Amino acid sequence: MNEHRFQQIINGPDIWAVCGIAIGIIVIQSCIFLKNALQESARLQISPARRHSAVRAACITAVGPSLSPVIIAMSMISIVGAPNAWLNLNNIGAARTELATIAIGASFAGVETLGSNIGLPAWSCALWACALNGAGWMLVVFFLNHRMERISSTLYQRYDPKWIKVLMSTAVTSLFCYLLGNQLIGQDYLFYIAAAVSGCCMLLLTQLCKKSQILQEISLGVSMLAGMFTAQMLA
Amino acid sequence: MSYDKKVIRNGRITMGLAIIANFIPAIYVGMHYDVMPTLSVILQIWGVVAASYGITWIIQPIAYYPTMGAAGSYIGWLAGSCGDIRMPAAAMAQKVAGVEPGTHEGDVVGTIGVACSVLVSASMITIFVLIGSWIIPLLPESVTNSFSYILPSLFGAIFVDNARKNLKAGILTLAAAMAILFFGSKLGINSGILTLLVVLCGILISRMFFVAARKKSSET
Numbered sequence: 241m242n243e244h245r246f247q248q249i250i251n252g253p254d255i256w257a258v259c260g261i262a263i264g265i266i267v268i269q270s271c272i273f274l275k276n277a278l279q280e281s282a283r284l285q286i287s288p289a290r291r292h293s294a295v296r297a298a299c300i301t302a303v304g305p306s307l308s309p310v311i312i313a314m315s316m317i318s319i320v321g322a323p324n325a326w327l328n329l330n331n332i333g334a335a336r337t338e339l340a341t342i343a344i345g346a347s348f349a350g351v352e353t354l355g356s357n358i359g360l361p362a363w364s365c366a367l368w369a370c371a372l373n374g375a376g377w378m379l380v381v382f383f384l385n386h387r388m389e390r391i392s393s394t395l396y397q398r399y400d401p402k403w404i405k406v407l408m409s410t411a412v413t414s415l416f417c418y419l420l421g422n423q424l425i426g427q428d429y430l431f432y433i434a435a436a437v438s439g440c441c442m443l444l445l446t447q448l449c450k451k452s453q454i455l456q457e458i459s460l461g462v463s464m465l466a467g468m469f470t471a472q473m474l475a
Numbered sequence: 476m477s478y479d480k481k482v483i484r485n486g487r488i489t490m491g492l493a494i495i496a497n498f499i500p501a502i503y504v505g506m507h508y509d510v511m512p513t514l515s516v517i518l519q520i521w522g523v524v525a526a527s528y529g530i531t532w533i534i535q536p537i538a539y540y541p542t543m544g545a546a547g548s549y550i551g552w553l554a555g556s557c558g559d560i561r562m563p564a565a566a567m568a569q570k571v572a573g574v575e576p577g578t579h580e581g582d583v584v585g586t587i588g589v590a591c592s593v594l595v596s597a598s599m600i601t602i603f604v605l606i607g608s609w610i611i612p613l614l615p616e617s618v619t620n621s622f623s624y625i626l627p628s629l630f631g632a633i634f635v636d637n638a639r640k641n642l643k644a645g646i647l648t649l650a651a652a653m654a655i656l657f658f659g660s661k662l663g664i665n666s667g668i669l670t671l672l673v674v675l676c677g678i679l680i681s682r683m684f685f686v687a688a689r690k691k692s693s694e695t
Contacts, residue, residue, distance in 0.1 A: 247612075249508070251608060254503070254507070255500065255503075255504070258499050258500045258503045258504075259500050261496045261499055262493060262496035262497050262499065262500075263597065264496075265489060265492050265493045265496050265553075266493065266553055266554050266593065266597065267593070267594065267597055268489065269485075269486075269489035269490075269493070269549070269550060269553060269554075270550055270554070270589075270590040270591075270593040270594055270597075271590070271594075272485050272489065273482070273485065273486075273546050273549070273550055273586055273589075273590045274586075274587060274590035274591065274594075276478065276481055276482065276485065276546070276586075277546065277583050277584075277586040277587045277590065278587060280478045280583045281580075281583050281584060281587065284579070284580055284583060286572060286574070286580065286583075286584065290571075290572040290573065291572070291584075291587065293571045293572060294568035294569070294571055294572040294584050294587050294588060295568070295587060295588075295591050296571075297564075297567040297568050297570070297571040297588070298564040298565070298567055298568040298587065298588035298589070298591040298592050298595075299564075299591050299592070299594075299595045300567075301560075301563050301564045301567045301588075301592065302560050302564050302591070302592035302595040302596050303595060303599065305556065305559045305560045305563070305596075306560060306595060306596035306599040306600065307599065307603075310603055310607075312629070313600075313603060313604060313607055314607050314610075314611065315622060315625045315629075317604065317607045317608055317611055318611055318619070318622055319622075319625075322604050322605070322607065322608035323500075324500060325604055325607075326600065326601065326604040327500065329600045329604070330554065330555075330596075330597055330600055330601075331493075331497065331553065331554065331555055332552055332553060332554070332555035333555055334555065334556065334559075336629065336633055337528070339625070339626070339629055340527075340629075340630070341524060343626055344520070344523050344524060344527070345520055347666060348512065348516055348519065348520055349512075353623055353626070354622075354623075354625060354626055355622055355623050356619060356622060360504075360508050360510045361510045361512075363504065363510075364501070364504050364505050364508070364510040364511065364512060365512050365516065365520060367500055367501040367504055367505075368501045368505075368512055368517055368520055369520050369523075369524055370501075371497050371498045371500070371501045372517075372520060372521045372524050372525075373524045373528055374497050375494055375497055375498070376524070376525065376528060376529065376532035377531075377532050377535070377536065377552045378490055378493060378494045378497065378552060378553060379494065379532075380532050380533055380536050380552075381490060381536050381548055381549065381552040381553075382487060382490045382491060382494060384536070384537075385483075385486060385487075385490075385536070385540075385545060385548050385549060386483045386487070386545070388536070388537065388540040388545070388548065389540070391537055391540075392537050392538070392540045392541055395534075395537050395538075402685075403685060404534060404538065405538075406681055406685050407530065407534075407678065407681075408530060408531060408534050408535070408538070409637060409640065410644075410648075410677050410678050410681040411527070411528075411530045411531065411674055411677070411678065412531065412637060413634070413637040413638055413644075413645055413648060413677060413681075414648055414652070414673050414674040414676070414677025414678065415527040415528075415670070415673075415674060416630055416633050416634045416637060417634060417645075417648045417649045417651075417652035417673060417677060418527075418652050418656070418669070418670050418673040418674070419626075419630045420627070420630035420631060420634050420649065420652070421649070421652040421653045421655075421656040421673075422656060422666075423626050423627040423630055424627065424653070425653065425656050425657055425660065426660070427627075430624065431624065431627045432627075434624035434627040434628045434631065435627040435628065435630065435631030435634075436631060437628075437631075438627070438628035438629070438631040438632040439631040439632055439634060439635035440635075441632070442631075442632035442633075442635045442636050443635050443639060446636060446639070447639075459632075459636075460629075460632055460633070460636070463628070463631075463632040464625065464628040464629050464632060465628075466628075467624060467627065467628030467631060467632070468621040468622070468624040468625060468628045469621055471621070471624040471627075471628075472617060472620060472621035472624065475620075
């Protein structure tokens with residue numbers, strides 16, 4: 241299938257419609273909870289002025305971090321299409337992990353290098369991987385959230401909270417070691433350069449610009465661009 | 476009906492519907508374009524994804540619960556970005572409204588903050604996805620060619636960002652991962668098993684450093 245046709249399919253109006261269903265539910269859920277919480281806050285005699293300032297502060301706080309995955313969004317749009325990028329960025333799973341999940345899915349159809357024409361079988365596997373990943377969190381919350389009060393205190397009493405924190409971050413770091421290794425083994429030196437430049441850039445930005453909130457938020461995107469363009473220039 | 480009961484009821488209904496809606500694109504694409512993966516492939520994909528994120532699926536909602544509360548958890552684990560958008564929005568809302576986190580008032584105001592943040596981020600994401608899908612076809616070829624280096628660049632940066640908290644353990648895990656992948660692919664071992672091996676190896680390495688650091692601090 242040529243790239244033009246593939247891009248047409250993954251950006252088709254039918255795909256926008258099927259992705260829109262889940263986003264509709266996300267927005268409706270927030271509206272329902274907002275209504276419930278506003279009613280309850282009136283009952284608790286929290287003044288309308290305080291409620292309004294809470295709403296304003298939350299909205300302003302959400303603007304900056306909502307913009308940070310913009311570069312990853314661009315890559316995601318070219319790989320899985322705009323409608324699925326729209327869905328993946330709006331639901332559970334950070335933009336960075338969604339791209340990793342897409343890579344895992346596509347590898348089941350034999351596609352190791354993601355680009356703008358991965359083909360329908362790899363696209364389908366990638367969508368399954370994203371759906372299964374998102375469902376993991378949702379199912380845990382669906383089944384356990386109403387019992388969470390008890391579970392949460394038991395977890396922290398029984399195990400060392402420090403180790404739990406280390407365990408969670410280790411599982412994620414190890415996964416990225418696997419994914420990085422998978423991109424490098426058997427590839428030419430340009431892939432190593434892309435990874436090394438991007439990694440160094442990330443280290444510089446996070447270490448040297450600790451105080452700048454904006455730089456922290458865009459550090460991943462900027463590092464990726466540095467890695468991608470350096471490799472492309474040397475190609 | 477009390478507020479808490481209402482939260483649980485609405486949360487479970489919307490979460491249940493969202494779980495179903497989450498699979499609709501994958502099912503539609505598979506059936507409509509005749510590219511549905513076989514059940515065994517779907518299970519294998521699940522296996523790899525679960526090996527990678529399974530611990531996070533369970534531990535994260537539990538660990539965040541004391542801060543997010545019941546309503547915040549339903550919203551946060553559906554709309555995502557708990558740490559970078561939802562919690563800061565809840566904290567700011569509580570601060571300006573002058574309520575204490577951890578109290579009933581704090582919980583209610585926090586929920587207002589989380590819900591508003593979803594409405595803001597959903598609108599913004601929608602706008603930039605629409606702009607993005609319009610811009611991408613206009614990009615020059617040299618830019619679209621550089622997209623083949625997206626993944627090594629992404630994973631390189633994230634690896635460094637995660638590993639810098641414990642650089643020695645991170646580098647050791649990366650070296651182990653490269654060795655496992657190199658020999659694993661020569662021996663033709665399934666990628667799911669390789670992922671699991673790398674994650675287990677990483678946990679083992681990190682446990683060694685954790686125990687060593689604990690011993691050292693108890694000695695001093």
